[in-house]
Each structure stands twice: as C-alpha cells, then as structure tokens.
Amino acid sequence: MFKLFFCSNRCSWIYNQTKKPLTAPIVEITGKDSKLAKSKGLRVRDKDKKNIISMLPEGTQIKISGTKKPKNFVELIEVVRDGQPTIPLPTETTYVYFDCLEKVIRGKKYNEVVVLDKPFPIEAGDLVGHIGHNDAIPKEKDKEGNYIDIDTLPLGEGMQNSHFKPTLHVECFTCEDLPNYIAQTQAETRKISDEEKILFAVSKGVKILTQPSQADTTVGTPFKGSKIEVISKETNINWLQIEINTSATNKKSLWITNTDEIAKKIKANDEIKLPTETPAWSKHPLQDSQLTSSKLITDTPLLLNMSDNNIKARINRAVDDKETLWIQIEKPLQIEKPLNEITISSGWISTNSEGVKKVSCWDWFDFKQIKENASLKEIYLSAKKTLSRNKDNASLEQYPPTIKETLTLLDKQYSANSPKYAMITTDSFKGLIDKPVLASALSRILINYESEWYGKVDSEGKLPKWEALNSEMTENANNVLNYLTKGDEAKLDAYINTLETSKQQSVKKGIEELKRKIDRFPKDYKSNPKQKLTQGQIEIHEKVQKLEQKVMDWEKSKEKIKKMLWWDDVTKGLAKLNQTNGTQPENTNTTNTKATPTDTAPPATLSADGKAWFIHPIGAQIFNYGSCMCNKGITEEQFRSIIPENILINGLFYKMNNELKNISISTFLSKLNLYFIQYNVTSCLQKAHFISQILCESDFFKTTEEYKNRDGSTPSYWNNYSGGSNYHGRGLIQITHDYNYESFGKYIKNNSIKDTPDLICSDLDYTIRSAFWYWIQGSSWGNINDIAANNDFLKVTMAINGGYNHVVERNKALITLYEKFCIKDCKVYYNIKVDNYSFATSAMINSKWYKNNTYKVNQVEADLNDFYMSLQNRD
Template structure:
C-alpha cells in the first residue's frame, strides 16, 4: 500500500478575468493492492488462476481537516500517534451511575478494575501497545487531584510491592485505602484495587502518592492515528484491508474553470499482470467448476419479455403467446438480483414428465428495445435451457490496446464539440482521425453512437449509460494504456500545438495546468516499490463492474460495514462473530426483509449499546436503579434498601452487598418466585444480544 496525505492541499494560480486566482486541488491518494483468486476445485491439486490488481483513490481529504475535527475516524493503516480524544460514542457506565456515560479508566493493562470515567471528548495522550494503552497526560484519578493537578493522599508501605525506584504495585486484597494524611485514622479519599501501579515518595510507614497508572481502551479514542504528511509513503509491511474498512474521506478539488471547489473522488482499478492470459485461464477453469457456480443468467439479444397483465399469478402464469417485446442487447443478470425480487414478481412452474421447471421473473427497467426504450415485463427462465454463466468465465469482456497519445485524444475531443476553426481542423484533423479510428473509439462507437453519424455526443453517452445492457458493456471493457499518473513532460508538451501555446503566444493557464499535473503525479515514486511497471502501461478495469461481478453477498445479507455503523464502538472480532452466526440463518430467523432487520438491530442496540459489550445483565443495582425498572421494588422499597446495601449498627450504609444478594428478589420475581432455587434469579438473568431473561424464556430457548 502507498499513500500521500498533505497537511494542506496545494493550489494552482490561474488567470481569471485578468486576476490571479489560487485554486486548491487535493493530490492525496491511497493505493491498495489486491489479489483476485478463482475458487478451488474440490479434490484437484491444481492451483486456481489469480490476478494481482490495484485500486486507486484520488483527491482525498487533507490532514488539517482531521486535526481540526478529532471526531472524524482515522484510517487504520495510519501510524499510531500519541494524542486524541475520547469518542463521542463512548458509552461505558459505572455501577450505581447508569446515567453517566464515558470511557472507563482501568488500573491495569490486563484484567483491570475501573477507576473512573472519562467524558466523551476528553483529550488524552497515550503510550504503549495493545488493546489498553497507558494514559500519559494525567497523574491519576480525578478524585485524588488537587487544584494544580498533583495527587493527594498517602499509602501504607506494607501494602506496596516494590517494582523499581519509586514505583510500586498494590498488593492488598481487594484494595488499598488512600488516606488524606500520613496516619491510619485520617479520611479515606478512595480505594485503589489490588495490582494498581503507583509512584510514591518519602520515608516511613506512609508514602506520598505521586502517580496512579491508568489505562484506556485504545479503539475508543479518536484522532490517535496520524499520517506521515506532505510526502508519498510506501508501507514497509503490508496491512490487510477488509471490505468496508476506512481508507480515507473525499477531499476537495477545483478545476481551472470552476468557480468553487468540489468534493470528489477519482477511483481506478488496474493490473500489471497479463490480463488476456488470466481471462483465458479463468474461462478454462470455469468449465471445471460445479454447475452451481453459474450464478448469472444470460439474456441474449432477442430475449422475449411478456407485458404484464393484472391476472398473472401462480395459477395463471404468463405465456409467450401474450403480448411481448424483444430485447435489443445482451445482458447478464446475477442471481442475487433475481432472488431479491419481491415474492409477487416471481412465479415458479414445477417440472412435469415432459417439461422442466420454469421460472418467471418480472423485470422492470433492465432490458431495452430497438429504440432504446426500457422495457417492463415478465422473463421466462427454463431451467437447464436458458443459458447461465459462471462469473469466472468473464463473459462479454474485451481487452483493447489503446495507444492514443494525449494530443490525439484532445484533437478528437475538440473536433467532436466543434471547438476547432477551419484552419485548426486542417492542421489537426489527422491527429483526431488517429484517435477516432483506433480500437478503443471504434468499440465505443459501436455501443454509444446510436445514430451512426460518426460522433459521440454527451447526450448519446448519457443515454448509453442509462441502459443497463450498454452500461454493462462499457463496464466490461479492459483497456491497456499508460497511466495518467506517470509524469513525463514531453507527453503533455505535445498538447501545446493543439492548444496554440507557444513561447511567443503563451497560455498562462495551460502552463499552470502542466505544473498541477506534475505535482499530482505519483507513479514514478511508487511503481518499483509496489510491483508496478516503470513504463506505466497497465490494464485498466472498471472498478464498479469488477466488484459487482464477484460480489456474492445476497441482497439481504448483512455486511461488516453495516454493523459497524450500527455498533460503532464494537470490537471488529465481535462483529465478525455476529456476521458468522446470523447471515446463514436469515430465513430461519425471519430476517428476510430490510425492515425486519432494522427492527431487530434497533432492539439489540437498545439492549447491549453501541459497543455490544453489555451481553450479560449486571447483577449490581442500586436502590434507585432497581426502583426505576422493577415493579417489585417500587412496591417494596424497604426490601430494596435491605437487599441492595449493608449497614452498620447505626444504620449507615457501609458498602454494597455482594452480587448474590443485590437484586435477588427482582430476579426471583421474574422467574416465578421459585424460592426453592434461590440462585435461579442470577442464573436466568438477561444474557445474549437480545437479553433473554427469566426461567420460562430460557426454557423455551433451549
């Protein structure tokens, strides 16, 4: 992987109405390397064909934008920094304080106890590695801080295990009291759990507390990753990037003739491998794959589409004898689209002794007729007869070698839009002809130039893209040509003549544009380090078409990115577990519509929060909390107080009761007051993402 993130985007100064106007352009990019591998053949030792390709994301956001707003998520491949803020979504709570939310601060890097909470937005500085990182910008818990930030309190030396110098580890079970003064009878400021690391000074039985080491969850912090700014960076070690992972945000770009900057993204996919050889090998491989892999329906030109009638149903299905229209172009349709149609748009006619199974699908706006009009109607698939293809057969793909020089392409464009004068047409017509008669333009004319007048207009291009069959044909073109990101001055100087630029009649804005082209290029610095050819000639693939061809996700399948949006602070591993459990059982769980899925995950989020960590109902409830949700405790407040707290002889609350007592009657009541099993309340407390609670529900689940 390689990237460039500037602190601030550079500007190009153009002349606009005799004024010099600086216009910014983001040259930030991320380059990701991928490996596309065909499925293995069961029982075969043969290695499946594979292709290394790259995806490029240009014009990304500046580093200064992230600095200004720490809440903007950072890409995971950025190096880890030191400073950040607690995420706004931090939702940890402490026992007895359910309304206070933030980020827990722990006393140890592993298996720690919570010392307090940091509010969302709190600035932090951390160090170390791992899930929990050490806080460096504070001496200890807020409860122990004096006005100048130093710590109050004294610790008894008998409960401190020496580490080195003035550093100790508390060895009290369960905790050590921090005294306001250096004596046993002074006020207790707080208690520090066993294992807490502290720094203490002085001599004698009590030592002055100087620091308490605290640790926070690293992934709950915003802004702790920082790019290496203002230069191109090629990572020394590859970093795995999964679908849905963040790699950046769209930045701004202002063209020379634009009045305002635009938010935009330039996306490419290309390969330096021999793509023709890969496709040939893949097609042979696809012939050996199971028939179940033929997941695309091939609708050849001339496919019949029956016009819809109100009485069509499973009892009265469509018939090819009804009014129909023929399609005018080939189109491949994936099973995911057909399976995702509403039930009323699918009719299946079972096989008989003399007829195979037949599926009817109502397709609207996919096929078109000879006039380029989109059609609505019913399509028939006869199982075993209507052709199907495997995505690995690369059906419909063409490889075109394009040797157009920039001057030829520009001359062709100027002629097409009528920008040349008669004299310019005579001077540059040959250049335009070379482009228009080349293999790429010839193929594009076949698809786009519907009136066959030899010109491709913007309206014709827009019309072609609006027809799925033609849009698919365009997406299946693989074009071999030199990358525009490889900078060679002579390539762009060749445009001078077409633009009428010369030393005697200079075009200041064209000179400015050439300088911008030089600054935005990156190929020469990156190519050899990431496996790309120095000459820059590679096979360019349509990135969306490529992704759609090999996307095997059901239209109802839940993705990692979707769950990450619902549970933004959840661990990636937890999200992977949920995906693994749920996606194969959507029908079983009746999560077979997007509406049902929304309701389902809304309920889960209400139960376990944004982090998915509250998968077991707490046993520790204060009197106030129990009263807020338990009808039993609202009816018996005295019992609530007795069950929830322990008192001394004077009736003062001295500590919380242990968890086997707190809330016991609440859980017993939920479970039918099964007094003969006093622990059943705890055993059948709410657990799992959906928080199943109570004996009856547990029994039903089992």
C-alpha cells in the first residue's frame, strides 16, 4: 500500500498531455529573453496565436477566458499553481489550445486529511505531484534588501548553482502482512524456469579464486595445411578454447586469452590465426579444484544481475570446459586467515559452487526482516552513542536491531586493519557510494516500526514519545535559563550533574558569574537592548537569546510535528468508509492476517497502532547509474512521444478485429516492461533496437498480423511460407513459417500454438512474448539481443526482417529512440552513433548473404547514405 498526498485543487483548468497529444512536443522556444529553453508541455502562443513564446509543464493549473470549444484557442488569464512558464510570459495577451485542457473540480476541503470515496488509480508514468522547495533554506536579499524570488525554475544555469532546492520525501510502506506475502511469492517463484531468472544469488562464505593459473604452454605450430579453430560456443568470455591439429590424425585443445584484438574479429566455431609463441593453457585457467585451497570468501551476500553491463563485460566472464560460468567480482571479499601486506580487490566465482544459485526478484534473496521495538528516544540515544565508537567500544550488541544491522554493513566499507568504525552519520553512508554491493545489501533491510506520522496526544495536548526527547534536545538549555533568569539553584545543579566531574566546579563558577552580570543589567533593558546595554552586556544578552531560541525552536518543532500527524485521521476515515460500504477493515494491528481471496480488492486500511513494514524505495529494483533507459521500464509519457499521432487518436492496433484493438497503453507497457526484465533486454541500446524494429514490423503499432491485399484476398506470396499461407506474419515481430510457430509453442509449453496460430496476433501475452522469444533465440542469425548490444543495426535488421525492407524507417525510429532514451548519457554506450551505419563496420560483411547480394548491398548503402545526407542538410 503506497501513500500519496495531494493538495486540493482550487482552479478551473489543468493542462493534461493525455487529453490530446502535441504533434511536436519538444520545440525550441525563442523570445525577448536571451535564454533559450527546451520543454515539453502546453504551448503558449502570442497575441496572433501563431508564434510559440513559452511552454507550461504537464499538470499546470490555469485560468482561461474565451470560447471553450474544441479546436479553438482560449486566452490565458493566469497561471494558478503547479507550474511555471519556461520563458516568462509577456504582459500582452497570450493564448493556449483548448483541446489540451481538462476541467478541474474545485476541492471542498482544505488543510485537512481527505479520504477519497473511491481509490484513485495511479499507473507508471502518471504525474502525481510537483517537487517543492526546501523550507529550511532561507531566501537571499537583493541590493535593495528585497527577498529574491526562488519560485521559478532556473533556465540556463541548472539546479546546481541556483537558489531553487527541490526536495522530495519518499516513503514506501505497507500495513499488510509482509512476511506472509514474501513466503507466498517465494513459493510462486518455483514456477519460474531458470532460463527466465537473470539474477545470481551468492551466499556469504562462498569460496573465491583470486587469480587464474599461469599459462603452461604456447600455441605452437599447427600441422601443415591445417588451421586453428575456435571451439568455444560463445565468444564474449575472457578465455577461448581452440583446437589445433598436431598431425594428420591427432588434435589438441588449448585455452588462450581473448584479447581485444582477437575479440574484434572472432566468432564461435570460427578459424583464427595466432603466432606460435602465443601463451596458452592446457586446462582452463579457472578450476573448481583450486577453490578448496582458496583463502578468500565472500564477506557479504551478493545479488548479481546478469544484465549488468559490468558483469556482461568480456573480461569478467569465463566458461570452462564443463560449460560452467565463472564471474569476476570486485571487493566484497574476506581473507580467512591473515595474509601479510596483501590487498585483494577482485576474484572469480564459479556459478556451480555451493551457495551460488539462480534466482528471480521474487525469491527475496538476502532481504532481512527486522521488527524494531526500541522507543524513539532509545533509537536517538543509540545513534548518538555510535559517534563514540572505537576499538575499545566497537561491539554491536549494545544497539537495537535496526542500528545493529545498519552498522554491520557500514563497517564493511573499512578494511579489517582499519582504525575506523562506522557511525550513524552522513559521512558513513556516503562511503557506500562507490560500493554498490554494500549499498544494495543495505537497501534490502525491511523494518517493521511505528510510523513517524503516527502519535498519541496525551491529556495535556502533548506527544509523549517526542516529549521524551526533551532531555536530549533542550533540558540543559532550559535548566541554565531557569537559573540565569529566575535564580533556580536546583536547575543549575541538575545541569552541572550532567557534566564530567573534572569540569563541574569551573563550569558552575562561570555560570554563577554570568548570573551576577545579568543581575546588573538595567531593569528596562529589554525595551531597547542595543541602546541600554554596554557592548559586553549585549554579548551576554545574545548568549541568553540563543538559549531561549534553542528552547523555542524545539517547542515549535513539536507543535509542527503534532499538526503534521495524519495516520489516525486516515485510519478513522477508512474505517468509516469501510463501514459505510458494508465491509470490515482487515488490518487493525500488525499481527498476521489471513485474507480470504475474493474477486474484489480488500478495503484499504492502516494499522491502528501506527506500525508498518518499511521498504527501501530502491530495495526491489536494480541500481540505475544514469539518466538513460538502462534497467528502467518505458513510461507512458515516453511511449506516447514515440508512436504516431494517429495511433494516439485511433488506439493501439486499431486495424485489428480482435480483443487487442484499442488495448490501453498502460496494459501494453505493463507486459512489455515485464518481459524486458525476464528476457534480459535491459540496456538502453538493446531496448532502442528492439522498439525500433517492432515499430516497423507492426506498422507502428497499427496491427499484429501481416496485411492481406486491399481487396481482402490472400497475397500469393503467403503460400511460400513453410506450412502454407496460414503461417504468415503475426505478433510484434511478425514471425512466419510453421516451424517457428511450433518452436515458440514448445518454448512456452503450449502445443496448440501451431494448430491455432491466430493466438499470436490476438492474445497480448503471446503477441509480445513471441517477439522476445524470436529476439533471444528464434533467429538463425543468433541471439539478436547480443547483436543489438554491439550496435550492429544492419545485422539486427537482417535477423528480424530477413532483408532490408523499410531500412530507412527503421533507422529513423532508432535515431528517435536514441534521443528519447538518453543513450548519449549512458555510461556504457555514450559514444555510440546511430546515424552512420555501413556494411564495412557490420558483421554482415562476413556473411554469405553479403557476398551473394552485391546489388542489394549497394542499394541499401545508397538509401542509407541519402538518408544521412538529408539529416546533415536539415541540421
């Protein structure tokens, strides 16, 4: 259950991008302002309704005037809230397009918690709010002493140097029975095949090889007239297995390092030329037998994502003669016995080792569940206690479970001989920035604790759990103030007793002397301290004011906390709503619940005691290191910007006459994004190649079946498909031939696919999944996902289309996706180009097709060159 909070709307119209898409959503805006801005949103036009002078972001609420009818411009009266123009608006009249607006109903209640009568559905990519300012940051003043307005976003200089400090508070929690849910999903994961699992779970204590064995021979000279063959089944590995003829009848196999030079040229089952002195191994450099004597083990459970570009790198992968995969990992190692002056930064793990297994995200590997019972004050004091940790005070047994588990992981950023110990401080957490293994482990802690938004007010109108912190926040300041202003000796003694014995006497004398000086102040000094006090007295007065301010700030903080508590309001509101609807809340506390499955969702509830399971927002997803689309799902906003306007108007697959016609974008994307993960199509570049190809194969999402003739007759060439015309193109990639239908059916364990081929163009799951099946293993050209990772557009197109139909349209789509998916910002593919493909740089140049189709090769090259020339002329 996710909690989202909204302010009530108070205006008439809101820009809604989904209402009607913009034909050119990203435009260059120019105006009197010397700064230019690129933006996506509602276009604001000048008084002539022609020139675009600014933009308003999606979700902006405005007031308008004029004829409120479709296909009409209306006057922009006022920007009310939730958005600012990218370029300041002129004083003269401006206009916006009415069709892009959606009427907003005024809210009925303000400044209070409102429980909606019906749940408000939110889908991936939906706008749910706007990030606000950090109120703790004071405004600066200009030369005239006026506060500088920081309500607008910076145009050119970016956020880094601006006054705008946007802040977002995110919480992910549930009041449901999370342990039971985990147990249920772990049971379900058994149904997922190993082929669909892309994660390797490595338990703590798994043995690691620090170094491969040394080469024990050389390649030597092959038998006269024979060639060296690569017999490894794949080539993206650190060592290749080769076979050499030593005589007319004898052969030997060796292993060689797959250097950068070799990797550029080599293919599986290919021939290779090597100098005779090339170092080689008679056995694979990594052997299971070597693990027994290894002194290194994993210090922390690891969750390795096989789609991670670092793990996919050739130098970090090895496959031995038993076809066991080895993975090189960095830093999460522990030496079993002290090794003098040796620092190990990486090592090799065998995926066949005990403690290593394939898992899915639903295995919840290494997620730790903690039920925290410590009070707020105990947590505070424990965190404070960590500041004094040293070699004599390093034990973690003195801390409550949450802090103990956190420190356990934070400590691992330091070496065993380091004098440093982790503390609950910003610096300690910052130390995990370059240690993703530890940061990931930290995010997998699930904590059951009382929400900060819950609190019981006592008979005096106070919050006991926060009042308990008075002794830590202001009690000392209060005691000193009571003595200085009222002469309360008992309060002074109470403060002095909190100090070390050696300091008590001197501090007490100092405070007593300060009291005597204050007693000599003029009686009416508070009316005008600067005029009635000497400079020395003013300094003493300022010290007293600081103590008073500290006490007042804490009291104000507690009042603010009390006003911000919403948990009880929501609990009561939901209970009342459920009672009105004739249902009973399922969760009134944090004990296990046993819900009976029904056809409808159970009523929403919060626990009466304020306790919930808190889940780290990044705990259940892969780390994203950039703004590109690596390891991210496609949002509705991105998808809408990719597909043609007529699809947005008429709907997805609008040329079909089955249940896929006009299927919602959100439903389509939910399946697509799921299979991106399951089939390991996770990098921004792989997704761009995949989408660009299925766009063209499906006629830009108009159809999931190959078109018949315009008169409705069956095209004669359909009879050329193996199995006959009934096995024409279907699905997002338009698979053809009876053997492909049969292979896909066997893959998904549905033998009816061959007999009922229309399932692939009428069932959404089969429509999408058939494309991924073909992308990974259905093509005779090999794994297209790997070809896409090498940015070989020409080979990808051949593997998908069997030729080069619409090759320019496919490249256009890829260029668009390059921009939309921010591939230039990717830390792996930042230097690739998608607008200069040629056969000279493609693996197609080594194919039989290339050698046998000179005319077609020249035609494709000419079409692409003309296209690239047009791009240059346009620029």
